[in-house]
Amino acid sequence: MPARKTNPDFMTGVxxxxxxRLLSTREMYGYEIVQAIETASGEAIKLGEGVVYPALHALEExxxxxxxxxxxxxxxxxxxxxxxxxxKRLSDLTGEWRRITDAVAGIVTGAKHATV
Amino acid sequence: MPARKTNPDFMTGVxxxxxxRLLSTREMYGYEIVQAIETASGEAIKLGEGVVYPALHALEExxxxxxxxxxxxxxxxxxxxxxxxxxKRLSDLTGEWRRITDAVAGIVTGAKHATV
DNA sequence: GTATCATACCTTACAGTTCAAGGTATGCAA
DNA sequence: TTGCATACCTTGAACTGTAAGGTATGATAC
Structure with a gap:
């Protein structure tokens, strides 16, 4: 009951x-992607197969x-x-990701938004 | 039907x-928070009251x-x-936020993780 | 020869989150 | 008295990631 989260913070859409991003450069298969993300993120992000396979199917569709x-x-x-x-989708998503994270960073960092 | 999203990308936990963050500095009320976030984020982030009020209640509890x-x-x-x-919670969340966004940035930016 | 592991694919039940839209009520301006 | 901004609140819907399970092959170890 201590608020067990199933949809962890900051992971939606990631x-x-x-x-x-990975598939925009080269061809890869599901199992490979799971490990590539784990490695490339320095263990910070670990996607289960239950995330990757459905995502691949949806994106293909x-x-x-x-x-x-x-x-x-x-x-x-x-x-x-x-x-x-x-x-195109990657480009849009990347822009959206920047927009959100920049905005959050601005507030969290205390930079408010300039002498308000 | 073009995939209408209710839980927009990258907003979970934000x-x-x-x-x-806002309430760690000064006292504020719900309606004020809604507008403060909109302003401080430069319109990038707009939280509805349906998000803010329940969040306040949960956090208080x-x-x-x-x-x-x-x-x-x-x-x-x-x-x-x-x-x-x-x-304490804010501190933890901020750390988690940095961990995730740094990792994502590393991959999206193409910096992979080589030569780190 | 068989037990186990890493590979490789896949699905389902669950829980938590945000959003949209609605509902109440006050004070002030037109 | 009509309308708008303030100010609080709730509900239903939809999406998402997680955990846990299921199948099957090849290689390794005993």
């Missing part, structure tokens, strides 16, 4: 942003990603990469 | 953080805030201010 199956060592991987739509 | 009723011009306002517990 998975989508990071996934689009929206036309932001396209996928292809590729057999590797007898095992099949599903590789995703961002489409033009996905890159 | 109201709590901002409210605690958790011991993070304390309130007192104060009549002003025949109208009654409920002023809130952060307690020691609330300041």
């Amino acid at each position: 998975p989508e942003l990071l996934i689009l 929206q036309g932001c990603l396209k996928s292809r199956r590729k057999p590797v060592n007898g095992r099949t991987r599903v590789y995703y990469i961002a489409t033009a739509v996905g890159k | 109201p709590e953080l901002l409210i605690l 958790q011991g993070c805030l304390k309130s007192r009723r104060k009549p002003v011009n025949g109208r009654t306002r409920v002023y809130y201010i952060a307690t020691a517990v609330g300041k």
Whole structure:
């Protein structure tokens, strides 16, 4: 009852942003993304597979990603990469992310907003 | 149907953080907080009353805030201010906020994490 | 030969959050 | 007396991430 949060602070929308960012450069598969984010964030962000797979499916359905199956060592991987739509989306999301975080930083840092 | 979002990106936990920040310095009332955040954020962040009032009540119940009723011009306002517990909470939240946003910035900016 | 682990994909139940929209009531201006 | 800004509050809806589970393969260890 000490307020157990299932949707942790400051994480909403972050998975989508990071996934689009990673896939805007090169082709990757789900399991790889999970670990890439963990590594690239210095362990600060760990996305479960329950976040990544549904996100990939949703993004593909929206036309932001396209996928292809590729057999590797007898095992099949599903590789995703961002489409033009996905890159546009990434650009929009990045701008939104900056807008919000800059605004929050301004207030939290006490910089108020100038001699008000 | 184009994916209407009710829980906008990057806003989870932000109201709590901002409210605690404002009330860590001086006493304020709900309606005032709504407008203060709008102004201080340069219109970037606008919290509805449906977000602020429930948040105030929850924070008070958790011991993070304390309130007192104060009549002003025949109208009654409920002023809130952060307690020691609330300041501790603010400190924790701020740290968490930095951790997440720094990590995201690192990836989005393409700085990956090489050569850190 | 079989137990276990890492890989690799996937789904579901749950809980918490914000938003939008509504509701009450006062004081002041037109 | 109509309307608006103030000032408080609640409810329903929708979305999101988490945790936990489920399937199946290949490699490693015993």
